[in-house]
Amino acid sequence: MAGITLKGVRKNFGATEEIKGIDLEITEGEFVVLVGPSGCGKSTLLNLIAGLETISTGEIRIGDRRVNDIPPRDRDIAMVIQSYALYPTKTVRDNITFGMETRRVPKAAQAAALAEFAGLLQIDHLLDRKPGQLSGGQRQRVAMGRALVRKPEVFLFDEPLSNLDAKLRIEMRTEIKKLHRRLGKTVVYVTHDQIEAMTLASRIAVMDEGQIRQFADPATVYEDPVDLFVAGFMGSPPMNMLGGYLVRDGGMAVLCGEGATQIRFPLPNRIAGRVAGSEGRAVVLGLRPETIFAAGTELPGPDRFVFERPVVVDEPTGPDTMIVFEIGGQDLIARVRPKDARPGGSTFRFEVEMDRAKLFDAKTGQRL
Amino acid sequence: MKQVSGIVRPKGWARTLQRVLLFAVLGLFCVYYLVPLFVMVSTSLKSLAEIREGTLLAPPRAINTEAWAKAWRSACVGVRCNGLQPYFVNSVLMVVPAVLISTFLGALNGYALTKWRVRGADTIFALMLFGAFIPFQVILLPMARTLGELGLAGTIPGLVFVHTIYGLAFTTLFFRNFFIGVSNGIVQAAQIDGAGFFGIFFRIVLPMSIPAIVVTVIWQFTQIWNDFLFGIAFTVGESNPVTVALNNVVNTSTGVKEYNVDMAAAIIAALPTLAVYVVAGAWFVRGLSAGAVKG
Numbered sequence: 001m002a003g004i005t006l007k008g009v010r011k012n013f014g015a016t017e018e019i020k021g022i023d024l025e026i027t028e029g030e031f032v033v034l035v036g037p038s039g040c041g042k043s044t045l046l047n048l049i050a051g052l053e054t055i056s057t058g059e060i061r062i063g064d065r066r067v068n069d070i071p072p073r074d075r076d077i078a079m080v081i082q083s084y085a086l087y088p089t090k091t092v093r094d095n096i097t098f099g100m101e102t103r104r105v106p107k108a109a110q111a112a113a114l115a116e117f118a119g120l121l122q123i124d125h126l127l128d129r130k131p132g133q134l135s136g137g138q139r140q141r142v143a144m145g146r147a148l149v150r151k152p153e154v155f156l157f158d159e160p161l162s163n164l165d166a167k168l169r170i171e172m173r174t175e176i177k178k179l180h181r182r183l184g185k186t187v188v189y190v191t192h193d194q195i196e197a198m199t200l201a202s203r204i205a206v207m208d209e210g211q212i213r214q215f216a217d218p219a220t221v222y223e224d225p226v227d228l229f230v231a232g233f234m235g236s237p238p239m240n241m242l243g244g245y246l247v248r249d250g251g252m253a254v255l256c257g258e259g260a261t262q263i264r265f266p267l268p269n270r271i272a273g274r275v276a277g278s279e280g281r282a283v284v285l286g287l288r289p290e291t292i293f294a295a296g297t298e299l300p301g302p303d304r305f306v307f308e309r310p311v312v313v314d315e316p317t318g319p320d321t322m323i324v325f326e327i328g329g330q331d332l333i334a335r336v337r338p339k340d341a342r343p344g345g346s347t348f349r350f351e352v353e354m355d356r357a358k359l360f361d362a363k364t365g366q367r368l
Numbered sequence: 369m370k371q372v373s374g375i376v377r378p379k380g381w382a383r384t385l386q387r388v389l390l391f392a393v394l395g396l397f398c399v400y401y402l403v404p405l406f407v408m409v410s411t412s413l414k415s416l417a418e419i420r421e422g423t424l425l426a427p428p429r430a431i432n433t434e435a436w437a438k439a440w441r442s443a444c445v446g447v448r449c450n451g452l453q454p455y456f457v458n459s460v461l462m463v464v465p466a467v468l469i470s471t472f473l474g475a476l477n478g479y480a481l482t483k484w485r486v487r488g489a490d491t492i493f494a495l496m497l498f499g500a501f502i503p504f505q506v507i508l509l510p511m512a513r514t515l516g517e518l519g520l521a522g523t524i525p526g527l528v529f530v531h532t533i534y535g536l537a538f539t540t541l542f543f544r545n546f547f548i549g550v551s552n553g554i555v556q557a558a559q560i561d562g563a564g565f566f567g568i569f570f571r572i573v574l575p576m577s578i579p580a581i582v583v584t585v586i587w588q589f590t591q592i593w594n595d596f597l598f599g600i601a602f603t604v605g606e607s608n609p610v611t612v613a614l615n616n617v618v619n620t621s622t623g624v625k626e627y628n629v630d631m632a633a634a635i636i637a638a639l640p641t642l643a644v645y646v647v648a649g650a651w652f653v654r655g656l657s658a659g660a661v662k663g
């Protein structure tokens with residue numbers, strides 16, 4: 001069993017630094033999901049852990065071994081590469097067994113592992129084809145199979161499900177979760193899919209520009225983001241970010257918008273206490289769409305605030321309807337039950353759960 | 369072999385006219401290229417008497433293969449009158465190892481230069497490329513001396529050595545350009561799968577490069593088989609390759625000029641390159657249509 005430790009890891013490509021000092025402590029058996037915008041260095045970080053790139057400075061440990069100078073094949077890892085990188089001249093079968101072949105796994109064990117995972121990944125009817133004859137999603141599953149059959153200590157997955165259709169993706173997600181439960185190996189998993197991140201991760205690492213912004217369990221990352229970047233990145237549709245000023249109005253409140261359409265959002269005591277005395281400070285109020293709903297449609301709770309705004313457009317998604325409205329020139333989204341939705345133009349009474357609101361400093365982006 | 373039925377094409381008389389013109393021009397070029405070959409083949413099949421009486425373009429009245437037999441077995445090359453046969457064998461003994469070794473090393477070079485980020489890879493490659501542009505006359509004397517030091521002067525292994533060295537620049541260039549287009553991910557995946565430098569080369573990369581191998585083999589074979597300069601400079605008498613022997617057949621004068629024998633000898637000397645185009649070309653098409661490079 002092996003965890004992964006990164007200490008001050010940096011990576012330069014020529015003159016530009018793409019990984020800017022990463023410290024991560026991944027305990028053994030953990031399922032860590034790496035998320036972040038395109039180009040932030042997720043694949044590069046995986047390549048560093050795998051040994052496909054050499055780190056510029058810092059230290060990487062897998063288990064209790066320092067692996068800086070150990071080549072990929074001796075690191076006891078398996079990886080799904082973002083571009084699949086199947087061997088074009090080999091059949092699906094030989095693609096999957098190649099890793100066992102080079103490690104001289106007995107034929108019988110190879111066949112057993114192949115049968116197990118080909119069934120799981122629903123590719124058993126494709127075993128004699130060449131990669132050129134597969135669809136994108138099928139190739140991706142073969143790449144997945146190639147990584148899974150070897151059962152190493154550490155799995156690295158770079159967007160392994162990105163090309164599958166919605167149904168298959170959910171199935172595979174569940175299979176991966178079950179597999180992780182069964183094998184208990186350490187996994188580092190890159191995805192752009194929010195739900196994948198939330199459902200699979202034991203901890204999520206949010207990356208931006210070569211740095212880790214937050215590393216915590218999914219609930220914390222979602223409900224307790226450390227800054228504007230993390231708050232805005234996690235969640236779909238994204239958190240509403242409303243610019244405004246702190247004012248004193250009985251308790252503390254955030255004043256948003258201008259003129260006749262100004263709205264004061266009263267802050268719950270928990271937050272108000274932390275910003276007491278800094279009236280006039282520019283802040284950003286973060287309200288997740290699901291914390292804004294039609295007034296009176298949820299059980300009453302503490303720190304509710306009701307206001308009225310005209311609906312700009314309504315966007316039904318099936319289980320919920322998104323209502324877009326506007327405060328001070330900024331579009332906001334509320335998530336309401338379909339039967340409460342009203343068409344564009346009509347006035348709507350919104351209720352917001354202020355005790356789930358997040359407050360950020362407008363200048364630094366840090367959570368207050 | 370090729371699927372054309374699904375391709376959408378514009379129709380109409382202008383289009384038809386264009387096609388007709390296109391094929392007329394193509395046909396003209398075909399004739400232009402094929403006439404000399406026709407003259408050679410037909411002349412080689414005529415008797416000397418017929419050559420003297422008839423015109424160049426007339427087909428042979430009766431097929432006469434004597435000239436071929438003579439060119440192969442008994443034409444005089446200088447003072448020896450054993451035909452082209454022994455020299456043809458020389459050429460085969462030279463071309464096969466030279467092509468195989470230079471192609472193999474070129475593939476290995478191209479792979480190492482593109483997939484293993486060797487330090488100074490670009491400089492090494494630039495220098496090798498430079499080698500492709502050296503005029504061969506320049507290296508005749510130093511190479512003669514080198515061969516002398518190695519004890520290979522005047523031998524077929526010596527010639528193999530020279531062709532391998534000077535072929536490397538080209539074969540490396542071909543393979544490097546091919547491997548540049550091969551995704552690095554494949555090599556990375558193989559590394560993680562536990563294969564080493566040579567394991568990846570032989571089991572993953574080489575099977576992918578059949579199109580490049582075929583192009584390189586055709587190129588090298590044609591170059592080396594047709595070479596005259598190195599052949600005449602670095603071999604003597606009985607170790608001459610067929611190109612040098614052909615020259616000697618044509619230049620050995622024993623009274624009458626035997627055009628039919630000369631023509632037959634020339635065709636014999638040219639046949640292997642034709643054969644390589646046909647055989648390797650078929651492989652080439654097969655390699656491409658098998659989608660060998662799609663990842």
Ligand SMILES: Nc1ncnc2c1ncn2[C@@H]1O[C@H](COP(=O)(O)OP(=O)(O)OP(=O)(O)O)[C@@H](O)[C@H]1O
Pocket residue numbers: 013018036037038039040041042043044045082
């Ligand atoms: N070999 C390389 N040479 C130079 N720059 C590189 C190299 N590999 C990656 N980069 C740069 O490093 C940055 C991070 O790339 P990386 O592939 O890690 O992004 P990513 O987070 O995986 O993005 P995506 O989500 O789109 O896959 C990018 O700006 C990229 O251009």
Ligand SMILES: [Mg+2]
Pocket residue numbers: 042043044082158
């Ligand atoms: Mg990536």
